Amino acid sequence: xxxxxxxxxxxxxxxxxxxxxxxxxxxxxxxxxxxxxxxxxxxxxxxxxxxxxxxxxxxxxxxxxxxxxxxxxxxxxxxxxxxxxxxxxxxxxxxxxxxxxxxxxxxxxxxxxxxxxxxxxxxxxx
Numbered sequence: 001x002x003x004x005x006x007x008x009x010x011x012x013x014x015x016x017x018x019x020x021x022x023x024x025x026x027x028x029x030x031x032x033x034x035x036x037x038x039x040x041x042x043x044x045x046x047x048x049x050x051x052x053x054x055x056x057x058x059x060x061x062x063x064x065x066x067x068x069x070x071x072x073x074x075x076x077x078x079x080x081x082x083x084x085x086x087x088x089x090x091x092x093x094x095x096x097x098x099x100x101x102x103x104x105x106x107x108x109x110x111x112x113x114x115x116x117x118x119x120x121x122x123x124x125x126x
Contacts, residue, residue: 002049003067004075004097011108011121012075012097014066016048023114024048024062024077024095025087033112036086050077052085060085066097073097073105080109087112094124 004012005020013022025034025045034044045062053063055076062077062085078094079087087093089112096107107124115121 001065001067001072004073007115009115009121010123011095011110011115012068012106013115014048021048021114022110023112024050024075025093025112026114033089034087035089045077055082059083068097068105072100074100095121 002014002016004014007013007020007022009022011022013020015021026032032044033041035041048064050062050064052060053076055061059078059082063074065072065074067073074097076096076098077087078085080092080094082094091112092109093112094107094109097105099105108121109124110121111119113119
């Protein structure tokens with residue numbers, strides 16, 4: 001199981017092939033992005049280990065379990081309304097990290113792109 005680590009932005013990320021991933025729907029932090037209108041691009045978040053889950057009420061999210069400081073947690077990614085995993089490349093994304101009981105550990109929104117000084121996250125809950 002992959003481990004999460006805290007970023008300099010105060011959010012969480014993981015490593016994939018030695019690269020820190022902060023743009024979860026982008027190909028190893030490159031310009032290739034997930035696009036819900038391009039079926040082949042679904043392989044980007046899937047390659048990191050994310051799957052689409054039903055969150056109830058016909059809502060969906062990208063979901064993946066992680067280790068965080070020795071405990072099992074999971075990350076979910078949706079659109080800003082928390083309704084769907086089908087996020088357009090130009091939309092901001094809502095990211096949450098939860099414990100096994102579903103209690104939020106952290107939440108933030110960010111551009112649908114790797115984080116940097118020009119594209120910092122907006123922290124919602126910590």
